[in-house]
């Protein structure tokens with residue numbers, strides 16, 4: 001049987017009159033990398049804080065590795081990269097990492113070795129003795145991620161690990177996370193759904209403090225029947241009118257100006273020939289496309305579900 005690393009039962013959290021989380025029932029399976037997504041204010045950070053024991057639930061219960069989040073039995077077995085992780089200005093980054101390892105109970109020499117190990121994981125060993133002010137934003141983010149790997153925790157929670165990073169740095173962080181996903185269960189909260197799609201096998205969607213869904217990423221994207229077109233030009237206004245006579249078409253979406261994108265969702269139980277009819281409609285209207293892809297990006301599926 002699959003082993004649960006996190007279980008919540010009817011979990012709720014209120015801040016005064018604000019219901020930040022309501023009736024959350026989750027079962028996160030060991031060894032998965034799971035994405036936690038939802039619009040601003042959906043409750044993602046609150047959920048992370050509850051799972052780490054920084055906050056107490058207003059209702060329901062949480063089990064992390066079979067224990068309450070504040071149990072001494074899980075100390076060092078779970079770690080978190082907070083969204084706004086910051087480093088001390090006046091201490092070399094390697095020393096800061098070794099101090100954090102000491103706080104986890106390692107002696108000085110062991111902590112130093114651990115700091116070297118985790119800084120190598122994020123490819124910044126050459127910066128071990130540098131002060132944070134000498135490092136770029138992306139490098140500091142990688143150091144902050146390295147601290148989440150101290151002590152080889154079984155669960156690692158990363159809140160927006162790639163926010164504000166350029167594409168190359170994002171790629172290098174993604175490869176670190178992918179590597180560590182082989183050894184730990186990772187939960188990533190991010191608004192960057194390309195990152196989630198690349199790294200995660202499972203996705204938890206929160207919407208207005210409630211659990212919208214928890215399922216495999218592949219299932220979510222495959223279940224949405226859609227054709228995504230890259231057109232030669234932006235689609236004409238009122239493009240949805242073209243598909244008016246096709247009862248199988250459930251939604252038509254266009255990209256931002258300049259994206260030349262058109263997504264047509266449909267229900268093929270209504271019409272098994274729906275795809276062909278959609279393509280015919282475009283041809284009849286003289287709308288040319290360069291590329292057509294079945295399905296849609298995770299970004300579109302999630303946007304649709306959290307609107």
Ligand SMILES: Nc1ncnc2c1ncn2[C@@H]1O[C@H](COP(=O)(O)OP(=O)(O)OP(=O)(O)O)[C@@H](O)[C@H]1O
Nearest residue numbers: 015018019020038039040041042043044045046047
């Ligand atoms: N300490 C707090 N005091 C009062 N309200 C809070 C507090 N923390 C969160 N909230 C409220 O709880 C709700 C959920 O907030 P939370 O920060 O968990 O959302 P989020 O999904 O992480 O959002 P974002 O994507 O913007 O980071 C919001 O309505 C927020 O205003």
